[in-house]
Amino acid sequence: MAEYYVNVFLSEEEQKKIEELGLEDQIQDIGGKKGLRVGMSKKDLKKLQKGFPDLVFDSDDACELPDEARDKLVDIILELKTTDVMKFAITKLYNPLAGKAPRSKVH
Numbered sequence: 001m002a003e004y005y006v007n008v009f010l011s012e013e014e015q016k017k018i019e020e021l022g023l024e025d026q027i028q029d030i031g032g033k034k035g036l037r038v039g040m041s042k043k044d045l046k047k048l049q050k051g052f053p054d055l056v057f058d059s060d061d062a063c064e065l066p067d068e069a070r071d072k073l074v075d076i077i078l079e080l081k082t083t084d085v086m087k088f089a090i091t092k093l094y095n096p097l098a099g100k101a102p103r104s105k106v107h
Contacts (some may be wrong), residue, residue, distance in 0.1 A: 002039025005062035006048075006086070008073060009035040017078055026083045030062075037062060038073065040086040051094035069093050 007030050010018065015034055018027060026036055040048070049055055055063045065073060076089045 003042055003061065004040050004045045004057070005037045005060065006040065006073065007035055007037060007062045007064050008070060008077075009033045009064070010074075014074055021078065021081050023077075023081070023083065036077065036083050038077070038083050038086055038089075040090075044086045044090050047090050047094045065093070 009030065010027070015027060018024065018036070027034055028037055030037065052066065052069065055065075057063045064070070072092055073085070073089055076085050076092060077083055080088065
């Protein structure tokens, strides 16, 4: 069982796509909305917090991603046909070099 979660609230269209993949058992009622809880490890959490320092966690150790990252995560879930995607998704969501100038070689 995961230590931390990303709550992904679904539109009706996204919910239908998830159901068509056979993942309807993964859809939960989260605070009165239909969504997925994508589990992650503490290591994944640390990487996610570096990429998104403003994440807020609720009492269930769950957070919501900004819209663009959330959309990428939904695309990854649909592509891989599973909600067990955080190890892979972190590489797409978190760029450790973002905002850093490239280093030039010194000859």
